[in-house]
């Protein structure tokens with residue numbers, strides 16, 4: 001892919017300290033964007049910014065479940081880069097397979113807060129600037145689990161299903177302001193998160209990864225973070241200027 005699809009644009013990427021968010025931040029910088037690398041793990045965000053070794057990346061220690069923390073990150077992004085064109089909501093937490101009656105209220109609330117409420121909180125701070133610009137692109141990283149349920153993934157499926165319908169609701173609401181809102185549904189992906197869905201020691205987790213996740217992907221391999229980054233680049237850039245409310249499965253066929 002040639003360079004420069006995001007030249008002159010500024011993107012906020014949440015959860016950019018690891019996995020898909022990190023790959024998105026890297027590709028976006030390569031494509032000319034200024035990038036705010038926002039992650040609960042401030043050290044990881046700073047490591048990613050240092051690896052990118054550019055003055056077009058700035059790290060933020062941000063908790064996407066906290067209104068004040070999101071507000072401060074958005075303010076810092078504007079102070080540094082003057083504008084916000086793209087918001088990628090990638091921060092997320094997994095769920096260990098848990099029968100519904102064993103799931104605690106605290107676990108439920110945490111999963112819904114990080115995976116769903118975060119989209120509300122980031123949107124409420126970023127949308128006013130996008131409205132003023134009459135331009136913007138929001139991409140929510142949901143999951144194939146948001147449309148294809150699995151036993152024991154109750155809260156996670158609910159959080160991602162909500163993220164998908166929220167994407168569509170915002171796409172309609174914000175279309176008059178030329179703000180596009182789309183989602184990506186990754187399938188099982190090779191990131192630190194995937195092992196966290198499973199119980200057991202390292203060998204058991206590796207076995208289960210193959211059995212449960214790999215075997216459920218028709219194309220026969222786990223999704224790489226870079227696969228998600230390419231899709232995010234398309235949706236974030238003007239390549240997709242007439243695409244909104246779309247849910248793009250990047251899942252090796254898992255959702256069929």
Ligand SMILES: NC(=O)c1ccc[n+]([C@@H]2O[C@H](COP(=O)([O-])OP(=O)(O)OC[C@H]3O[C@@H](n4cnc5c(N)ncnc54)[C@H](O)[C@@H]3O)[C@@H](O)[C@H]2O)c1
Nearest residue numbers: 015017018019020040063064091092143186188189191193
């Ligand atoms: N890995 C998979 O198999 C898979 C599949 C489908 C969807 N997803 C989704 O993709 C997204 C990225 O996941 P990943 O696989 O790259 O995971 P990852 O664990 O590598 O990265 C997630 C990042 O989110 C950050 N984070 C967690 N809570 C946060 C909070 N409150 N505030 C800010 N940052 C926070 C973590 O610190 C971490 O850096 C998530 O939304 C996840 O649900 C992952």
